Amino acid sequence: MNFQNRFIGLGPEFYQAKTPDPVTDPYLIDFSPSAGQLIDLSPEAGSSRGFIDQFSGNAPMTGAQPLAMAYSGHQFGSYNPRLGDGRGLLLGEVQNQGQEMWDIHLKGAGPTRFARGFDGRATLNSSIREHLASEALNGLGVPTTRSLAVIGIRELIYRQRPELAAVLVRIADSHIRFGSFEFFHYTGQEKNVERLLEFSIRNYYPDIVEESDRYRIFFQRTLQRTAKLIAKWQAVGFIHGVMNTDNMCITGTTFDYGPYGFMDHFVPNYTPNHSDTHGRYAYNQQPEMGFWNLNKLAETLTPLIGAEILEEEMKQYQPTFNRFYREEMSKKLGLAILDSEFTQLVQKMFQLLHDHQLDYTNFFRFLANYPIQSASSNNDDLRSWLSHYLELAQREGMSHEERKAQMDATNPKFILRAHLLQTALDKALKESDFSEISRLRILLENPFQDQPEVFEEHEIEHYTQDTPETFACRQTSCSA
Ligand code: AMP
Ligand code: MG
Secondary structure, eight states: OOBOOOGGGGOGGGEEEOOOOOOSSOEEEEEOHHHHHTTTOOTTGGGSHHHHHHHHTSSOOTTOOOEEEOOOEEETTEEESOOSOSSEEEEEEEEOTTSOEEEEEEESSOOOTTOTTSOSOEEHHHHHHHHHHHHHHHHTTOOBOEEEEEEEEEEEEESSSEEEEEEEEEEESOOOBHHHHHHHHHTTOHHHHHHHHHHHHHHHOGGGTTOTTHHHHHHHHHHHHHHHHHHHHHHHTEEOSOOOGGGOBTTOOBOOOSSOEEOSBOOTTOOOBTTOTTOTTOGGGHHHHHHHHHHHHHHHHHHHHOHHHHHHHHHTHHHHHHHHHHHHHHHHHTOOOOSHHHHHHHHHHHHHHHHTTOBHHHHHHHHHHTTTTOOOOOOHHHHHHHHHHHHHHHHTTOOHHHHHHHHHTTSOSOOOOHHHHHHHHHHHHHHOOOHHHHHHHHHHHSTTSOOTTTSOHHHHHHHHSOOOTTTTTOOBOTTO
16 A cells, blocks of 8 residues: 555654554454445455454554544533544555545554553444444445444453454544644644644645635635535434544544434434433534534634634534535425425424424435325324425426435435344344344445345345334443
8 A cells, every 4th residue: 555644744743653552363344345445455355364464453564654643622512631542543644546545544453642541442342333334424425434344353341341342444534633723722832733734734625725815715614514514414314422523523524433323213302422411412403513613623723813714704604504404405305496485394394203203214215205105194284294395396397206316316215223233233242243234334335225136125124114112312322
């Protein structure tokens, strides 16, 4: 691989250089060929001994200069000055044949100087959760870090109880977080804030390097990408769970998967993080939390850009988010005329979804077939909403088939439902059977279409069923 290692050029204040700790008996849990493509790996690469040894940390990689990045951040509203990659290592940036640069990062590669007494390892459970969600969000067209592979290691680690451990291989366009800027800002290293900013512009927004107001444009772009990302989360019903500023990437990419969740039947304040007792990062709080986090980023840039300019830029967040969100909703509903009737229709729809506990995902797939396949519903308000919807659909002058094709390309048939994920986790953890992980990854790589060559009809039915009540609105603890 063609390692470039740009980040290391920033200097020692930005990281700790450290090689991964060796592991015992690494074995492959799952490999994502489509993520491998990003760095020119063949679809079979994951099963070679060399791959497993190198990507688990047991064998050095030619050209890699592994490091743990320094960062801090606001967690649940409070500043935590001591974070940093406690168990993650950036192996380096690799340039692929298409001249794209990709960060390669190991999660669970042993404790670094940022580990604060923790063991530097990741549980197999949490690694599988990140792996599947990364690949699922990518399949949904949501910007996200990718998961190349999960590699199990034969070591027990201790959380509430002994657990199996793993190393996750993450590929990302960037690992620079809002918290990376915060670290230098709050330690009074203004020069390093500026160096990080120049670095980010040069590497992620090269088209603006010559602009005299590039700092401002950088902030604008970060704001736009963040707003767009969250609009997409809302549209697919993804709840991140831990939107702390150290989990916000400056390229507007879904970053660091922990206690996330997908919307089952529609519950606007669904909070998948078990420890988030106040619902700070609930589904309906995500847009607002994006704003809050951008404000924290803005604070770090105030000495460089100026408070007034940043305030002006921040005023753009709400309208920008609304614009992206309406675009998403318009695609989901197959409607292009975005007037006040449309707004009303959407508002009423969410009320109905909530009142009747309708499955958020399946609702839109049903809608694409309506009225050809009509609902045997005895809800008067649902029926009247559907006829209002049809009226709006008809004034667009699109045939049913056209509308359906467009909607089915936007609204997923398959999402990573909590019970499906749990089955894959149980099989892996209790029976060392990893087949369901691979199957879910393949299913969710293309969540808009059946893949009859891989899945039989009864399986497709199983994967599309509403989430059983016992799994709906599931909460996960951070350590899981
Ligand atoms: P996370 O919840 O993975 O975003 O982690 C929050 C912070 O705790 C980061 O600084 C992590 O690197 C650190 N951390 C989490 N788990 C561990 C661990 N097992 N060993 C070392 N550091 C950890
Ligand atoms: Mg994190």
